[in-house]
Amino acid sequence: MTDSQDQRDKRREYGSKPLRRINLFENPFEQFGQWLEDAEAAGAIDATAMTLATVDSQGMPSARTVLMKHFDEQGFCWYTHYLSQKGMELAENTKACLLFYWRDISRQVSIRGTVTKLPDSDSDHYFQSRPEGSRFSAAGSRQSSEVSSRGVLETAVDTLRKKHPSGDVPRPKNWGGYCLSPISLEFWQGRDDRLHDRFRYQLESSGHWVINRLAP
Numbered sequence: 369m370t371d372s373q374d375q376r377d378k379r380r381e382y383g384s385k386p387l388r389r390i391n392l393f394e395n396p397f398e399q400f401g402q403w404l405e406d407a408e409a410a411g412a413i414d415a416t417a418m419t420l421a422t423v424d425s426q427g428m429p430s431a432r433t434v435l436m437k438h439f440d441e442q443g444f445c446w447y448t449h450y451l452s453q454k455g456m457e458l459a460e461n462t463k464a465c466l467l468f469y470w471r472d473i474s475r476q477v478s479i480r481g482t483v484t485k486l487p488d489s490d491s492d493h494y495f496q497s498r499p500e501g502s503r504f505s506a507a508g509s510r511q512s513s514e515v516s517s518r519g520v521l522e523t524a525v526d527t528l529r530k531k532h533p534s535g536d537v538p539r540p541k542n543w544g545g546y547c548l549s550p551i552s553l554e555f556w557q558g559r560d561d562r563l564h565d566r567f568r569y570q571l572e573s574s575g576h577w578v579i580n581r582l583a584p
């Protein structure tokens with residue numbers, strides 16, 4: 369291994385800020401909201417960026433970053449192309465995982481659950497709120513399909529711009545939102561010497577959330 373490949377000596381301490389059971393909200397969505405606020409207050413860039421992991425019909429996983437646009441007790445929502453790789457995988461297997469990592473405050477949150485499509489009205493509303501350029505790009509690109517060159521994409525967008533000179537391009541019917549409704553959320557707080565704090569909320573059939581500490 370050359371020096372540049374060897375990452376074994378690169379390490380940092382994660383901090384002494386503890387995460388205690390007594391300080392946790394009983395409701396994981398409140399806990400998440402507090403941590404998202406903390407990440408934003410700490411200046412995290414793209415604090416709403418989350419890794420979305422899906423699994424195909426053969427059990428092969430894939431992951432990519434998406435931006436969380438909304439969350440509440442129903443779940444965590446994002447927008448994308450329904451015929452993308454993730455969209456096709458979610459059509460076959462609705463179970464997925466979301467992961468937030470906030471480096472600046474040494475925290476991660478891992479959320480597992482089931483994904484459903486948002487109502488068309490929500491997707492329409494969000495699509496219309498996007499900047500014009502983003503709307504044309506979404507409408508001109510069938511996400512995750514193979515393209516022979518960037519020129520092909522640019523031509524597709526130019527054609528759409530000519531067709532809709534007012535800028536009012538409609539939402540493609542295969543572009544829209546998803547919502548992951550959680551069955552578990554794990555909050556991880558990095559601690560010195562790798563003795564991290566981890567708490568997992570699990571949804572019981574009664575609808576209550578049970579909280580357990582996990583070993584790091």
Ligand SMILES: Cc1cc2nc3c(=O)[nH]c(=O)nc-3n(C[C@H](O)[C@H](O)[C@H](O)COP(=O)(O)O)c2cc1C
Nearest residue numbers: 414417432433434435447448449452453454455512
């Ligand atoms: C910071 C960041 C934010 C992103 N946000 C989104 C998003 O909200 N929706 C989306 O479809 N792709 C988003 N992407 C692109 C995806 O990571 C991915 O390339 C794309 O969705 C295609 O994924 P797939 O082929 O696995 O379906 C984002 C990428 C980055 C790095």
